[in-house]
Amino acid sequence: MTLTVSDLTISRGGIPVLEGLNFSLEPGGALVLRGPNGVGKTTLLRTVAGLQPAVAGTVECDPESIAYAAHSDGLKGMLTVSENLHFWADIFGTKGIDAALKGFDLEGLVDRPASALSAGQKRRLGLARLLVTGRPIWILDEPTVSLDVASVEMFADAVRAHLAAGGSALIATHIDLGLEAEVFDVGPYRAKPENSTDAFSGSFDEGFL
Amino acid sequence: MIALLVRDMKLAMRAGGGFGLGLAFFLIVTVLVPFGVGPESGLLSKIAPGILWLGALLACLLSLDRIFALDWEDGSLDLLATSPLPMEGVVTIKALAHWLTTGLPLCLAAPLFGLLLSLPDTGYVWLVLSLVIGTPALSVVGTFGAALTVGLKRGGLLLSLLVLPLYVPTLIFGAEVARRGALGMDAMTPLLMLGGITAGTIALLPFASALVLRVNLR
Amino acid sequence: MGSIWEYANPVKFVRTSEIVLPWVSVIAMVTLVVGLVWGFFFTPDDYRQGSTVKIIYLHVPAALMAINVWFMMLVTSLIWLIRRHHVSALAAKAAAPVGIIMTVIALVTGAIWGQPMWGTWWAWDPRLTSFLILFLFYLGYIALWEAIDNPDTAADLTAVLCIVGSVFAVLSRYAVNFWNQGLHQGASLSLDKEENVADVFSTPLYICMVGFGFLFIALVFLRTRTEIHKRRTKALLARERLG
C-alpha cells in the first residue's frame, strides 16, 4: 500500500502555501516532515488525508488505507477509555482493543472516563486509536505533543512495530523519534509569490492575480 | 453507523442536558402562552394546535447547534471524515440522534401540554400523529443548518435565520393537521403533504449536508 | 470571442463590463423613465381601483424581478459548484442585495396598494406572504456570505444554501396557498401576475418590466466588478503578508 504524492500544490485560506511536492511512502517506510511552524505541514497532512482538496498535483493512495491523527484527539470526556476505543473499533470494523491498550500501557485506565485523564494519557489514548483503526498508512500531526520521554519512547516502539508489520507513517514532528526514517524538509517547497501566472483555474485567489 | 448512534445516545444520556433541554423549553413556551393570551379556554383551544406545533418547532431549533459543535471542537469530525463511514451516513445518524433526543420526547409530551391549553379531545391523536411525522423533517433540515454554520463563531443566531424559512412548509402542514384534527375535520390531505415533505427531506437533504460539512472541514 | 465560459474569468469579465456597463445603464435609465412616466401620467384610472392602479408599474416589475433574481442566483450557484468559475459565485453574491431590495419594493407597494382594498396595511394574502418568505431567504443568503471569511468556502456554502432554499421556496409557495385557503377566505386582491390587463395599461407595464430588467443587469455588472476588485485587493494584501 504505497502512497505517492506528485507535484502537489496546496493552499490555505485560498492562498497557495506549498508547491511542487514530490515524495512517496513505501510499506514499512516512515517519512518525517520537517519545516518551520506555519509553513503548511498541517495543511499538507490534511490534503494527503483527503480532508482538503489539493490546488494542483495528485495524491495517489487508497483512501480507505489512511488513518489520520491531528492535534485534537477526538476523545469524548464522558466515555471511558474502553468505550472510546470500542467506538472507534466498531467504526473501523476491527475487533478487539487489547492490542491498543497494551501498546500504550492503558490497561490500568480502562474504566476511567477520558475527562479524568492527564494530557499525556489522553494523548496516548488518541494514538492508541490508531492501532484500533487497522489502517496501514498513519498520517500524524505532531503526535508527541504533551508526551513525557517514556511515552515518546512507547510511541516510537508502536510506530516501529507498525512499520515492521508492513505499515507506513507520515509524521510531522520536531522531536527526534529515533526512527530510521527519511527526513523531508518542506521549507524549500514554499509557494513563491512572484511566479503568479494569470491562470484562472485553481483556488479562488489564484483566479484574481 | 449504529456505533455512532449508540455513542451519541450514550453521550446525550450521560450529559443529561440532551433530553431535558428541549422538553423544558417546550413546557415553558406552553405555560407562557396563556399569560400572554389570557386564560379564557375558548380562545386557547382554538390556538392550541398552532402553539403546540410552534413550541415543538422552537424546541427543535434550540438544540440544533449542539449537533456538530461538540464533535467539531474535539476533532471527532475530522476523524469521522477519514473513517470508512460516508459523510451522508454520519449526517443522517446525527439527525436521527437529534430526533431521538429532542423530537420524539416532544411528541410524547405534546398531549400533556395540550391539556394546559385545553386542546379539544379529538385533537390529541392528530396532534401526536402530525408531530411524529413532522419532527423528523425538522431534525433533518436542522442538521443541514447545523452543518452550514458549524465552523462559524456566532453561528447560533445565523443558524436560526437560515433554518426557520426552511421550516415553513412543515410548520404550515403540521399545524394544519393538528388544527383540523382538533375541529374534527378530515386532516388527510395536509397529513399526506407533511409526510411527503418529511420523506423528501430525509431522502435528499443528507447529500447537501454532507457536501456542506466536507466544505467546512477544509 | 470564445465560449460563454470565457467570460467567467475575472480579468476578462472586468474588461467586458467596462464596455457593457455604460450602455446597459443608459438603456435601463431610459426605459425606466419612459415606462414610469407613461404609466403615471398618461394612463386613465381603473373604474374599480381608481388611481391606485398606477402602483402596478412598480409592484409587478419588482415582484417579477424578485423572483428572477433568485432564479439567476440559483443558476450562478449551480455554475459555481459545477464549473468552479469565480465570477459566477461573485455574480450571485452581487445579485442578492438587488434581489432583496426588489422584494422589499414588491412587499411595500403590495401592502400600500392593498391598504385601500383590504382596509389593513398587511393581509396574509398568499402572494404577499410568499414574498415575505422569499425576503427571509434573501436575508439568510446575504447573512451567510457575511458570516464566512474564507471566500472559497463562502461561495460553496452559499451556493448549496441557494439550491436548497429554492426547493423550499417553491414548497413554501404551495404550502402558503394551501394554508391561506384553509384559514379564511381573505378578500385577497387576486390580481394575477400574467393577467391580460387592458392594453392601455399593459404597454407601459412591459416597458417598466424591461426597465427593471436592464437596471438589474446594470447593477449586477457593476456590483460583480466591485466584488472582483475587492477579491483582488484581498488577494494582493494576503500575498504581501505572505511574501
Add this chain to the structure above:
Amino acid sequence: MMPDLGKYADTVLSAYLVSIVLLVVLVAMSLRASRKARADLEQVETRRRG
C-alpha cells in the same frame, strides 16, 4: 400636468416615493462601493508596482 389621483393620491404617491427612494439608495450604495473598491485596488496595485 399632475394627473387627478382622487382620494388615493397619498396611497399612490407614497408607493412611488418609497420605491424610488429604495432604488436610488441601492444604485447609490452600489456606485459608492464600486468607487471604494477601485480606489483600494489602485492603492494596493501602485504599492505593489512602486
